[in-house]
Amino acid sequence: MGAWIMAEVTFREAARKKLLWMALLAGSAFLALFGTGLHFQLKDFASRTSPLIARQGVDALLMVGLYAVDLMAVVMTVLTSVDTLSGEIDSGTIQAVATKSITRSQLLLGKWLGFIGMLTLYLALMVGGITALTYLMSLRFLGGVAPHNLLRGMSLIWLECVLLLSVTFMFGTSFSTLTNGVLALGMHGLAFIGGWIEQAGALTHSPRAVNVGIAASVLMPSESLWRRAAFEMQSPLVGAVGFSPFSNASVPSVAMVAYAGVYVAVALGLALRRFGRRDL
């Protein structure tokens, strides 16, 4: 019960502080821009290009859009949650709550669930919005373009955000807000560059570079989840072509996805353990 109360409070706090609405407003602006770009692209394709090539062009734009959504969701996840534990511990806000008849685990899990609710809503609206826009706008000319395996891809982006949320919570139980933000985004940056090294290594047939990338993914598997999501969502033709900025020369395995799931559990477990033992 205590966890649900804290989840509700976290969600209401984001809404009351206009955080949620601003994120959705920025997301709407993004969708409007994406729709405008797609509109002109489709118009030009209709007058100059065959439907087959036009479909690949729309597919590529859709992947760019989904990649931008992924980045925005990752940044939003870290920025909104970075202060929730460390900030409340530093300010002493947590004292009035932690002395109520709620366990520390319930308190932490409640906040975690509240943020998961928010990021799920955000992803559903953004990924759903961009997919619906693309499908409806391309319906007349191309019969409707949609991500190949939308649900699987979206689930992987969701897991990526949950992973970053759990890592932010883990650091938030030990470090200040600023340090926590630097660490969480820094680790994602590490995974990001590792992912590109892995792809470049695969393209240039450099197994050692691929291994460096895999090692970075083991350290922080967030970017590999996006690359797996992109692989799931891209059209089979782009997959066959191989390397593009948003497809994969080296596709993260299902084992890496499972590893990311374990990573979430471990990060959350460490956060619970540390938060349960530390002085407030």
Added chain:
Amino acid sequence: MNQSPDDLAIRTRDLRKVFGRKVAVSSLTLEVPRGEVFGFLGPNGAGKSTSVKMLLGLVRPTSGEATVLGCPAGNVEARRKIGFLPEHFRFYDWLTPIEFLRLHGRLNGVPQDDLSRRVPSLLDLVGLTPHCEKRLHDFSKGMLQRIGLAQALINEPDLIFLDEPTSGLDPGGRRLVRDIIKEQRARGATVLLNSHLLSEVEVTCDRVAFIKHGEVLQTRQLRTLLEGEIDVALRARKLSAETIQGLEHWASSIRANGERVRFTVPDTEVLPEVVRYLIGCGVEIYEVTPQHTSLEEQFLEIVGEDGGL
């Protein structure tokens, strides 16, 4: 004291907390019976707030043991019956006072029906009913302290920890705190008051503990402290050595210096008899003044002028 564990709201044995190299609480041994208003007195840095945090489970003791309402300190079920106003009270200031009290009530498992009754009545008690539509971030420091006090009472607690409850309050607010403490005592609740305002402690507490370097130096009944042995200042002429010696029948610690004599009596009831004795001896009395020892003087005597710094 020999209280049974069930009669005690708080019981600690050699409770100790060390932060790195700093000993915040060295060895706190304390017993607070249920229904008592207990004052925690000590200079800044004496370990009062850390002790309270250990009793509430916010801070883990390095060693020692503590039970609160018969359960180990920090027990979640026991906390259901505890109210707490932290020294530097911070909260979700985006809530209105009603939402805030309801949230804290729900976190303590108070049923919705009880909350519907208690929230308006507590807002009324702390004088915030006219401000119930505002968000807490629009509240003054005094108003925040009042709402903090209300949240500490939302679960009708058996034990209330008030850490510097009058901080930021005007005289009206301070009086409100005193009245609330009296009401809670009348209800049978135990109150642990942590305050550096000795005048406040003097009028509200049944018993006080003097703490320095995280150790209880002395625990005293406040009535004994204030109404116990009394120093008396006498100014008189024609005082012979025999007359002064005769005062020993009622008094102790007799110090004579010319016309001025100071002595200690067990209570003020004996003073008329002393005066009759002196007149009978032909002494010309100009002044007989009982010198009450204030809590502040007691504090300085027990804790020391340096305040433990």
